[in-house]
Amino acid sequence: MEKIPIAKIVEFRRKKSESTKMTLLKNLKKTKEKKDNSNGGDYWTTSISSISQYFKDENQDIILDKIDDLLGRHDLTKSKTSKIMYQKNIEILHNFEDFNFESFKPKSKIKYISKPVEKSIIKILDLPIQVRPQHVYTYEENGIDKIGATWFVAKKDGFETAEIGIFTEALFEYLDINYSNKYEIDPIYCIAIDVTNLIDVRQNQIFKKEVPSLLNSSLEAIKKML
Secondary structure (H helix, E strand, O other): OOOEEHHHHHHHHHOOOHHHHHHHHHHHHHOOOOOOOOOOHHHHHHHHHHHHHHHHHOOOHHHHHHHHHHHHHHHHOOOHHHHHHHHHHHHHHHHOOOOOOHHHOOOOOOEEOOOOHHHOEEEEOOEEEEOOOOEEEEEEEOOEEEEEEEEEEOOOOOOOHHHHHHHHHHHHHHHHHHHOOOOEEEEEEEEEEEOOOOEEEEHHHHHOOOOOOOHHHHHHHHHHHO
């Protein structure tokens, strides 16, 4: 097994029977590297990439221009499947027309850093977990070099809060494995955001048990079936 995207861990948890869970794991073993961003694949790329750019540039025109672009594509295509995809992405973008990301970033000046592909697969409980946040950034606070990250995720009917927490926990592990030797991880700004229903979970909420910790127990369940 090359990698386990977090969305597949959520899917595994949702399966009702052992046979359907086993089928999912067998398919994961067969899966080759595909063009995706581990948050739903190409289906959500247009909306998530625009939201990601809006987070960074704080320019509302990015969202408005992409809505206009997708409306045009929606009207031109004759494919029913494409029309549905464009409409779903437009609906997500409407969620962010007046969205304020101020509380999702530290007040200190932040510096965005690269996210090498080779760092995107980390070992948790000896399993290869894929973590692909849109943003990883550093900043200084009270003389301490800190690091935070933001991960936008999407699913047709959205994720439950506890499921988003699985993305957040994996994101924290990603920061810990790749950057903790140089930076202090800020759990307040280790955030996964479901762009479908505007629910977010921060790592400090998991530490405070406001959101249940489900990552390790989910991976233990997967390991027992491998």
